[in-house]
Amino acid sequence: MKSSFIKIMVAAVMLLSTSINAQIKNAKTETVKVYGNCGMCKTTIEKTGSIKKIAKVDWNQETQMATLTYDTSVTNQDEILKRIALVGYDSDKFLAPDDVYNNLHGCCQYDRVAKVPVKEDNKTTASSEDHSNHNHSEMITTEVQKDNQLKVIFDNYFLLKDALISSDGTKTALASKELLTAINTVKMDKIEMDAHMVWMKVVDQLKEDAEHISDTKDIKHQRDHFTSLSKDMYTLIKAVKYETPVYFQFCPMYNDGKGANWLSKENAVKNPYYGSMMLSCGKTVETIK
Known part of the structure; x- marks a missing residue:
């Protein structure tokens, strides 16, 4: 009886495991x-x-x-x-x-x-001769990629924002395509722990908005998705920080008076939602350092 019970329990565990894997x-x-x-x-x-x-x-x-x-x-x-x-x-x-x-x-x-914690640059070397054979440029590149892979995301976002200021749908689509490529090449296991959870929360929506913007030359549609994109970029940059101050700016007119935000490296307002029509409409509401 006991043997039969054990067999049933083992079978149940195996069935549960198979269900999870399926x-x-x-x-x-x-x-x-x-x-x-x-x-x-x-x-x-x-x-x-x-x-x-x-x-x-x-x-x-x-x-x-x-x-x-x-x-x-x-x-x-x-x-x-x-x-x-x-x-x-x-x-x-x-x-x-x-x-x-x-x-x-x-x-x-x-x-x-x-x-x-194990670090890549803490490798033990057998002798100074062995150390001289290391490819230093390769080691430096690895560290730069670790530190800068999210910076590339922000840099491409700013290029996308500038394209919207010029109201150029083609240029905006190309800039968003570059942003999407940068997002897709991020290695999540290389992101520092304090930023990892934030990245996991926003990455899917960042991809979706970047895809929508890159798939059209309709400036109105691009700007609509830029609103959502900017919201998630703000959440991300607050956790990661940028190398220089970033200005969180607000346009009260867009979206039928509901308003919309964006990020800029310049404090002077250049509105990506209206371009030359209302270039200076808006204000800086926060400086992120």
Whole structure:
């Protein structure tokens, strides 16, 4: 009787696993250590790490092992573990921010194991001769890409904004196509942890708006989507910051008097929603530094 019960339970677990994998395309399953204590931890870890039809996390309270099943074409282990770390739970790859860990409920504050994050530039060399053979330009390029991949997004946004100021639908479509390319080439696992969650929230809508703007030369349609695009770009730039001050500006006339915002590198107002018709209509409502 006991043997039959065990077989039924094993079959049920296998069926559940098959069901999860069927929902997630290109499914890959991995097991990793995620630190936590209680049922509250389990709920938070699983809810934060899971995304419908993209990723599923199952955390075992006794072993502190998390089973990750995810769509390899959309996400990866690092992205899932970063999200979990951002809500207070360490893994062997990513440490939660100290202030977030300290704000966990008392029963959730697990014993932290001191870990040093691995960095690309901390490679051990056997000798000075070996070090001399490193490709320094390649190492520098890697660091620049890590730091600047979101800056490229902002730079292309500003070019798109300037094209709208000129009321040139063709130029605007081309600029938006470049923006879309920049968005699609971002490597999410290279984004710093504090910006990662924001990027995950806005990236799909950024792509959708950029696609709409690039697929038409109708300036009215382009400007309508620029409104939504600018809203998400504002959310992103607040989390990431730009190398110079950025001005968040507002036009009270657009959208039947409801108004619309945009970002600019210049404090002087040049309205992308009306161009030369009402070039100076609007004002700076915030300076982002």
